[in-house]
Amino acid sequence: MTTRVEQDRHCFCSPGACVAPAPRKLAAGRNEGRCVPRRVWWLRTKNSSGRRVSISFKTELEARTAAAKLEAARILGQDYQPRAAVKTVPPFAKVAEEAVKLYGQLHTQQPSTTANREWFLRSYLLPRLGDRPMMAEHFNELSIMRLIAELRGVLSDTSLGNGLGALRMILDHAVRLGLLSSNPMRASGKLWKAEPRPEVDPFSSSEIRAIVRAAAAAASAASRAAGPASAAGLPSAAADRTAGSCRVR
Numbered sequence: 562m563t564t565r566v567e568q569d570r571h572c573f574c575s576p577g578a579c580v581a582p583a584p585r586k587l588a589a590g591r592n593e594g595r596c597v598p599r600r601v602w603w604l605r606t607k608n609s610s611g612r613r614v615s616i617s618f619k620t621e622l623e624a625r626t627a628a629a630k631l632e633a634a635r636i637l638g639q640d641y642q643p644r645a646a647v648k649t650v651p652p653f654a655k656v657a658e659e660a661v662k663l664y665g666q667l668h669t670q671q672p673s674t675t676a677n678r679e680w681f682l683r684s685y686l687l688p689r690l691g692d693r694p695m696m697a698e699h700f701n702e703l704s705i706m707r708l709i710a711e712l713r714g715v716l717s718d719t720s721l722g723n724g725l726g727a728l729r730m731i732l733d734h735a736v737r738l739g740l741l742s743s744n745p746m747r748a749s750g751k752l753w754k755a756e757p758r759p760e761v762d763p764f765s766s767s768e769i770r771a772i773v774r775a776a777a778a779a780a781s782a783a784s785r786a787a788g789p790a791s792a793a794g795l796p797s798a799a800a801d802r803t804a805g806s807c808r809v810r
């Protein structure tokens with residue numbers, strides 16, 4: 562029965578740059594976890610039913626004190642369950658789930674808007690951010706800028722711009738939960754600039770008048786060419802002035 566204290570392997574990693582030492586030998590069937598930096602110390606032990614448990618502590622001293630108490634209790638034949646001193650920070654996925662649900666309950670949305678947000682969340686945000694603890698260490702201006710830069714490589718700016726609305730809404734929720742002190746997507750400076758959308762030049766009022774005149778002239782020329790509907794052997798319904806159209810066969 563081993564109890565050991567160790568610093569989180571990914572403690573000094575930053576998003577995208579894993580500097581973790583190689584893992585200790587893993588038990589058969591266990592995979593190396595993905596890089597999620599946590600500034601914690603782990604107390605690895607087994608609980609009374611023999612299951613492996615890891616308990617996190619903010620400092621090495623706290624972890625070693627808990628380990629010593631555990632050892633003392635074992636010698637005395639008592640059951641001692643150390644309590645983690647670190648409050649569990651919910652991961653992005655959990656915050657996102659509640660944020661989306663609450664937003665849907667409070668806002669009437671177009672089904673297409675809901676579907677688009679859901680698609681962006683499931684396809685792009687959750688795979689990248691899902692298990693990251695919602696804290697400023699992982700969700701700050703720099704990490705969001707890196708995320709946007711990465712997503713610009715795979716999405717059009719229009720899709721990205723729409724999708725980022727969902728991320729901003731989720732981060733707003735994290736602020737409300739007290740997990741972030743501010744929303745990094747509401748920073749003073751813009752984090753990115755979308756490529757301008759190709760827009761149709763709006764017509765000026767004189768252009769619109771010219772177009773209407775040209776359309777009216779074309780319509781009357783067409784109706785003159787077709788002659789009265791009856792003369793052309795067409796039922797009179799073929800010439801429908803109110804709909805502004807004239808069917809000519």
Ligand SMILES: [Zn+2]
Nearest residue numbers: 571574579596
């Ligand atoms: Zn790492």
